[in-house]
Every structure is written in structure tokens, then in C-alpha cells.
Amino acid sequence: MMDGDEAKLWWAEENAKRNGFFLCPDRNLLDDLIEGLVKNDGRYGYGACPCRIASGLKAYDSDIICPCEYRDADVNEYGMCYCALFVSEEVSNDPSKMEPVPERRPIEAQDAAMEVKEKEEKRVEEVDGASMREEPSHEHIQxxxxxxxxxxxxxxxxxxxxxxxxxxxxxxxxxxxxxxxxxxxxxx
Amino acid sequence: MNCTKIPGKNCEHQVMIYTLSTCGWCKKLKALLSALDVEHEYVDVDLLTGEELNSVREEVKKHNPRGSFPTLVIDQGAKVIIGFKEDEVKEALSG
Missing domain, CATH: 2.20.28.10 (Rubrerythrin, domain 2)
Structure with missing residues (x-):
């Protein structure tokens, strides 16, 4: 495990304890989820759920930043959150009770985030394109x-x-x- | 589309999986298909951008209106398995 992964695992353990949850009893899956969270921290600047698609725009992904807004409802109903990082005591003691949790996040939330992401990408491309086009004729501009x-x-x-x-x-x-x-x- | 083809002896169906590079359940599904030696293609949707990301997300939603991952599509939608469901995958694809 990398240092970042250990720090994230420690954070998850503390968060689980504070909220009366347990961590994923499948050790390989737990390691993968932690690694995914650390990767998202690195590429987005925040720990978006590793099992959901993020836009990279924090305001639009806020509902899926771990611990996500859907965690408590999912642990109550299914014994684990959507990605399974957090589970109930019952599932912690009997991992055979783990089964896929249906996505609770409305598709409209994903669509809205991804639409804004696409607009942002286009805007940045246009700014990039404009400055590239200007370069040859304005050599004095750095x-x-x-x-x-x-x-x-x-x-x-x-x-x-x-x-x-x-x-x-x-x-x-x-x-x-x-x-x-x-x-x-x-x-x- | 930018997908990765994994060859396998078991190639009687066309199998496509939509996955995320960070998702532990997607990783389990990839490993299961390889263990069953099922020929398949996968695309890590979080690594796409722009038009391609858009069109692939639309494809996913066509088969799975909640747009979640992993989404496994057999023979262009003859059967769709949402999430990592080992037994269902085995029943649909092994031997």
C-alpha cells in the first residue's frame, strides 16, 4: 500500500467508527476502493465515489463525495453503501450477505454534472485554440x-x-x- | 470507440462491459470474465472525454437508465446485467 492509501484507510476507519459503520469485509475489494478514492483525490481534488462517474466539478459532484449522501440510506436498506466501503455490523460479520446495491443517485444529477463538464472542456479548448491561433502573428505576446x-x-x-x-x-x-x-x- | 478487447475461448456471444477504472466491482467483473475465458470488450468510461464520453454515456443509459457501473451488455442488449452479479454472469456466459 502507498502512503496515501494508508492515510485514506485510516480516515475511512475513523469515519466508520464515528458513524457506527464497519469497513468492507472483503479485503481485496476494500484495498481497491481505497486506491480508487486516492486516485480520485489526485485527479479531481476530492474523493469522489470510486464506483461512480464524476465530472471533476466539485459543486456538481458534492452528492457523491465519500461519504456520499446516499450512504446512510443504503446501509440501512442493503447493509452496505453503493460501493461497499461502509457496511453494517451484520454484513461485516457475514460477507456472504453482500450483494449489488442499486444506484440511488438520480440520473439527472449525473447528466447535469457531465453536461457542465462538457461545456467547461469546450470553453477551455476555445481559449486554448484562440491563444494558439494568435501566437504566430503576435510573437511579442508570451x-x-x-x-x-x-x-x-x-x-x-x-x-x-x-x-x-x-x-x-x-x-x-x-x-x-x-x-x-x-x-x-x-x-x- | 476506444475499447479494449480481451480474447477468450468462450466467444459465442458478443460481450461488452462499461466500467470505471477506479471501481472495485468493475475490477471483479473483468476478472470473472477472464476466469470464465469469455471473449469481451471493456471501456473505462471515466477515462473518456468530450464527444466520446457523451456518446458512451448515452449507450450505457440505453441499456441501464440509471447510468451505473459496471453495466454488462450481451449481444447488443439481448441481455443486460447491472452491477457485479456473479451467478447471473456465469449462467448467461459460461460454457
Whole structure:
């Protein structure tokens, strides 16, 4: 296990204890779920459910950030949450009771998140395309800065762009921290 | 579409699975199909972007209106198995 996985497992254990749940009794599955959560932490900036599709836009994925909004209802009804990270005492003692939990998240929530994600991708592509087209005829304009030479920073979580000397301390759109910002267009 | 083909001796049906790269149940399903030596294709939908992501999500919803993973589609929808259901998969695909 990687360090990040151990930290995440510790977090999950603490969260389960605090809320009266138990962790997935299938050790291989548990390891996979933890690894998935850590991967999502890395690519989205938050631990979206490893068994659901995330948009990468925190505001739209908030219902599926672990522990998800559906966990308590699913553990009550099925003895485990949708991905099985959290289970009831009964299932913890008898893993043969584990069976697939039907998806409780409305498809409308997934659709809304993914639609906004697609729009964001298109917007970023257009901004990218525009700056690439301008490069040959405006050689004095440096890549990754605006017309006045101020660096442009891009939030890697939601795509928000800001022209300023240093990255914003917190993204005004998705509240990601400064370390989620990268120099936009840098190195092209 | 960007899917990965896994060859197998058991190739009497066309088997397609829609999965997520981070999902433990999807991983179990991939392993089960390989253990049963079932020829199949899979696509990790979370790794797609843009138009491709859109069209694959529509395909998933056509077979599984809740749009959840894994979704296993046999012979273009003759049978659909939602979630990791070992017994159902074995009954539908082994031997």
C-alpha cells in the first residue's frame, strides 16, 4: 500500500467508527476502493465515489463525495453503501450477505454534472485554440500571460482562469486551494 | 470507440462491459470474465472525454437508465446485467 492509501484507510476507519459503520469485509475489494478514492483525490481534488462517474466539478459532484449522501440510506436498506466501503455490523460479520446495491443517485444529477463538464472542456479548448491561433502573428505576446504580461492561472479542478501575479489563494468558483492552480498554457 | 478487447475461448456471444477504472466491482467483473475465458470488450468510461464520453454515456443509459457501473451488455442488449452479479454472469456466459 502507498502512503496515501494508508492515510485514506485510516480516515475511512475513523469515519466508520464515528458513524457506527464497519469497513468492507472483503479485503481485496476494500484495498481497491481505497486506491480508487486516492486516485480520485489526485485527479479531481476530492474523493469522489470510486464506483461512480464524476465530472471533476466539485459543486456538481458534492452528492457523491465519500461519504456520499446516499450512504446512510443504503446501509440501512442493503447493509452496505453503493460501493461497499461502509457496511453494517451484520454484513461485516457475514460477507456472504453482500450483494449489488442499486444506484440511488438520480440520473439527472449525473447528466447535469457531465453536461457542465462538457461545456467547461469546450470553453477551455476555445481559449486554448484562440491563444494558439494568435501566437504566430503576435510573437511579442508570451505564452501563459495576458496582453499586459500578467500570468494566467487555471484552476485544474473547474477550469476557472485568472490573470494575476500569483494564483488565487482559493478558487472563487469551486473553492479549490491555490495548489490546484497551474500556469495556463505554460510550456507550449 | 476506444475499447479494449480481451480474447477468450468462450466467444459465442458478443460481450461488452462499461466500467470505471477506479471501481472495485468493475475490477471483479473483468476478472470473472477472464476466469470464465469469455471473449469481451471493456471501456473505462471515466477515462473518456468530450464527444466520446457523451456518446458512451448515452449507450450505457440505453441499456441501464440509471447510468451505473459496471453495466454488462450481451449481444447488443439481448441481455443486460447491472452491477457485479456473479451467478447471473456465469449462467448467461459460461460454457
Amino acid at each position: 505564452v501563459g500571460v495576458d496582453e499586459e504580461g500578467i500570468p494566467i492561472w487555471r484552476c485544474t479542478v473547474c477550469g476557472y482562469l485568472a490573470a494575476r501575479e500569483t494564483p488565487p489563494p482559493i478558487c472563487p468558483i469551486c473553492k479549490a486551494k491555490a495548489d490546484k492552480f497551474e500556469r495556463f498554457g505554460f510550456g507550449r
